[in-house]
Amino acid sequence: MPSRRVITGRSQEPRRRFAEELRLLRTEKGDSLRQLEVVLGWSASTFGKMEGGQSLGSPEVVEALDQHYGTTPMLLTLWELAVGDPSQFMEQYRRYMVLEAEAVGLWYFAVSRPPGLLQTSGYAREALAAGGLKGEELEQQVEARIGRRKVLEGPDAPPFRAILSEAVLRNSLRDPREWREQLGFLAEAANSPNITLHVLRFGKGLHALDSTAMMFLRMAEGRTVAYTENDLRGELIEESGRVESLHRTYDVVRDLALSPAESRTFILRMLEEVPCEPST
Template sequence: MSTDNCGRDRSDHTTDGADGASWEEDWEDDYGPAIRATCRQIKLWREGAGLTQQELGDAIGYSLGMVSAVERARRLPHPDFLTKADRILGADGKLAAMKKDVEEARYPKKVRDLAKLEAEAVELGAYVNTVVHGLLQTEEYARALFGLRLPPFGDDELEQLVTARLARQKVFDRRPAPLLTFVQEESTLRRPLGGRMVQRRQLEHLLEVGRLRHVRIQVMPTESEGHAGLGGSLRVLKLKDGTAVAQNEVQLTNRFISDPREVQILEMRYGMIRAQALTPSESLAFIEKLLGEIT
């Protein structure tokens, strides 16, 4: 997390939409030493087994170019690569044990940092006015959303981001369960992003998640005269240590805020947004009504 010229905390985490200033691979951070060590170990085990890169590639079903790129730490080894190489090279689990770190490094740092914050939250509240919140998105919806980004993502990059987004949804399974509240603008539910079938499945998923005891989903009707969220989407997270952080986002910028005064303002706005929205039970009934209108 960096600091802007006003002394406020900033970050470039991925947004719940598909935008961002850059999506370059960025595992070269706290995971860098572990990844480079893993790649060196693959090379050492291969040489110790007396195999060429081509021979190892043939044995595990990967190209010479991929084996070479992995050993030079130019590409992250897939978990399947590590499992097969471990077996062929007789590493007795030493290479396979690296799968967890490598898999986490595969996600953009923006996503990893956001997931860590969500894992620390005892309460998370979010208002979204453009798309369905990332924690609530189905795989099909997320893929369609990332597919709309301009300039477009490459195929591998798109799949990486979809996988990372779905991985964040482990927050719903945490125990003890955090309180998760969401307010969705009505227009985000009516937009057939990805087509009618994707929209139908997304609404069905909202109904499923909204019935969980630790989740509250509310809808902000378009016809509502009072609206405290016209300044844009926001999120407030209350953490285990008693502190709170907030987030707001616009195109290409997603800013996390730790200044207590600014967090307090967004907490106040979010509380008012929830008061102005439909109640959770009214919202589920509204979503069911929308679902029935889809043909």
């Protein structure tokens, strides 16, 4: 653990202290901004703006830096203070992000949007903008979301199974080109050896996950945790009885869905229906 800094008049200001720590930690480790880009996956300009005080970055970026420097949770704590409202950073979501990066198996149910791990930059940008983000903050969050896809890449990537409600494939983006890219990305992902996609068609009746997006994470020690999310809140569930009950519900919904081969065919059919050029 790096030694604590002397508190100076300048570093008592949370935003400046945060930027100061980022610069000093990188200097001590001997990293360049380019090396951070290669190792952590976000652009060198992102880290440069954070160190210069022009941007605070996203919690995902800060979490990665904390792990890289071995300072967990110091940088996240400073980030919360710099943001000015610790309640904006949900503790449960922070823990979920840590667990997601360590998981050896992942299962997902998507209600109306593709899983964040399978979103293109165009989709992420429109989805986040719809939530009120704009400008630099929007671009930071888009970059952070795309960076999470590293979890599913590489020879040691964990298996990932996702059930997509048909609504996911019907709620198109405003730009047909971006929507084609998203559907094409899903079809390509379905060919990956570690990714399995199911489409749950309309007309299969009501089920217990109608309005709840859900992720299950299997950890290396054998336990499984769940994270549920709707429009109002998210909840990390670690109690084994509740997780097992939710997993049984997930299995029931999976049995109602198309097979992986049928699902990919369905996605490709949806892709064919999207016009190649935006209407004028």
